[in-house]
Amino acid sequence: MHDDRRTVEDRLRRVLDERVRPAVHTRALPLTVERWEAPGEPVPVAEGLSAPYRPAAVGEAWGPAWGTTWFRVTGQVPQAWAGRTVEAVLDLGFERDMPGFQCEGLVHRADGTAVKGLHPRNSWVRLADAAAGGEEVELYIEAASNPIVNTPQTPTYQGDVHTAHSEPLYRLARMDLAVFEPQVWELAMDLEVAGSLMRELPLEDARRWELLRALERALDAVDPADVPGTADRARERLTATLTAPARASAHRVSAVGHAHIDSAWLWPLRETVRKVARTASNMVALMDDHPKFVFAMSQAQQFAWIKEHRPEVYAKVVRKVAEGRFVPVGGMWVESDTNMVGGEAMARQFLYGKKFFLEEFGIETEEVWLPDSFGYTAALPQLVKLSGSTWFLTQKISWSSTNPFPHHTFWWEGIDGTRVFTHFPPVDTYNSTLSGEELAHAARNFREKGAASRSLVPFGHGDGGGGATREMLARAARLRDLDGSPRVTVERPAEFFEKARQEYPDAPVWQGELYLELHRGTYTSQAKTKQGNRRSESLLREAELWAATAAVRNGGYAY
Known part of the structure; x- marks a missing residue:
């Protein structure tokens, strides 16, 4: 057969960008x-x-x-x-x-x-x-x-x-x-998912050519002058191809809505407060339209900001938390640094974070969720266990510049021998859009092949980008069970961790620190910052010691 692959692929991009997407509205x-x-x-x-x-x-x-x-x-x-x-x-x-x-x-x-x-x-x-x-x-x-x-x-x-x-x-x-135009939007999602999947499959895989020919037939059915009137006809030509079930050995992805938001970074603190409110508003609105959507949000501080500054948004969040769809994770007050601070500071992160989630929602969080911290002290597994948490997740170690970390799912053993079940998402991002490229990378990159088959993908735009979108959920729905793709299921983090541990109880053990070979200068070149942090921790301990003593020895003193 004549090889016109590049012509069809280029045609797909042009029709999507110039005809179909502009006709959604x-x-x-x-x-x-x-x-x-x-x-x-x-x-x-x-x-x-x-x-x-x-x-x-x-x-x-x-x-x-x-x-x-x-x-x-x-x-x-x-x-x-x-x-x-x-x-x-x-x-x-x-x-x-x-x-x-x-x-x-x-x-x-x-x-x-x-x-x-x-x-x-x-x-x-x-x-x-x-x-x-x-x-x-x-x-x-x-x-x-x-x-x-x-x-x-x-x-x-x-x-x-x-x-x-x-x-x-x-x-x-x-x-x-x-x-x-809902039928045009659905067509755009069909074409996008089929095209994205096709481009990730090997040229020698017959499935890639099945997708190419189905896309060609669908494009033939689109009248550029009347996209709404011909969208259904074009979608029909993709139906068989987009309902072919995934292979038995397909990688399994637990997709979790997420929007990593730095509590302090490139903007004033008051803008973080507004970014959190915008994102939470988006996510509860998306849940109203998509009953199976699950969104995980960390950092008790950010929930507290919504409660203080946007109580009407917080009321919606509380209702969605009660439904089990807006999921507090992490158990810490903020997504904390774990290198520079002392052990007591990290213990307080868990104390106040878990206390907030328990008092506000009646939830005992299980996951320690630190996708973006710059490395992790070997003391952390013990603190995780003592806090009543069970799992640990991060993404950042995949950014190491020299030595790739050898595992994605493993037991992390701390200084005292405490072990915590740990997962590094092989998708290598905490801002996934559930694209074919990202999911194919997750499946190829997964280092536990042959022993385990599951990974977690956090999806959504972070740092005020608005979180998950209806387009991401459309991709997830089409990729739930599709030949050539990992199987995608939108579910809560705890559901992923339970399944992953049951499947892989004898996962390998990593002992000691999780060192990030990146961002090194944030510690080694900032001696004054480290000195100031340690002095502040010492002063806080001193203040607490004498405030507690005064409260005990003098009944009239308010701690």
Whole structure:
């Protein structure tokens, strides 16, 4: 047969990018846009809603570094759209490839209720699954003009509110009402998953050519001038190929929704508070639309911020936690460093973290979840066990620059002989999008082949990128049992760990420190930081000693 593989693959990319994805939203009508700049620091929601707005328009520049601009968008659903799915498409001027490191927004209703976050890969708001026609639309967007400070990771005047310039950084790109075409969106997901899987299979694998020919037939069925009218026909030509079951030996992936958020990094602390609220709003909204979606969130501090600053969002989180779908993990107050701090500091991380989760949710967390800490002291297994935790997960060791770590699932043995069952996700990221490339890498990279068959994949955009998306869940659904792919199941971390330990109880043992061969300068060149941290720990111990003594010896002293 004539080898036209590259022609079909190039055609697939072009049709997806130029025809199918642009047709997901049709009949677009511009919304009326108004704006108000908050002076200085962010303001309470009530103040933003009642502010004096002025007219604005798509194409306008907005947002100095670390500023906040409130947008009010209004409109009316046309009567002709009755029965159709209607969404607002709200693009603040995003750079699509940098979720988490640029402008972000939180959408509110007129009563102040948070709806969901706006991010580069997530710029839509569902208004009606089946519109009646004539509905009035009124949404408010609290838009944060965070500068791009992560490319490259070098000092920049934009990184600090006191040195950043006052020029606008972004331009409004789109503020529309539109009809959401579900069959076109499903076709886009079919084409994307089939194409992504195909490109990862070896050329000599017949399955790769089955996918190629099915994609060719589907593309032939798409009328570029009428994608919505021909989407169902194109999907039919992929049905048999996308329902072929996975091979018996297929790697098994436990996919866990996640959004790793650094509590302190490239932005002011108050912006971390808002990033957490935007992400949590997104995730509870996604759960409303996808009953099987599970999202794991670590760091008691971040839950506490939501409770303090966005109690209406926290109420939704509490309900989802009770349903077992918004899963607190980690058991620590923050995702802590474990090299520089002393043992008592780490013990307090567990004490206050687990205390918060127990008091707020009635949950005794089992997993120690530290995907991004810079190496792990050999004292940690003992602290993990003493805290009542059972499992340990990190991703960071896969970043070592010289010696690849020899295991992905193993028993980690500490200084005193305590062992904790440990997993390093072979996908090599804690921000997976569940792409074919990432899942194929996880299966190829898994070092326990022949003895074990399971790994965990944390998926979702972190650091304010908005967490998991509906596109990621569509990929997971299609990859649940598909020939050529690992089997993907969305489930809680504890379910993965239980299955992994049952399958691999005699996993190898690693004794001692888990040393990260990267970021070395954060410790070895920062003697003053290490000295200051140790002095602070000594002073805290001294203060606690005498405060406790005074409380015992003098009944009137409040500890």
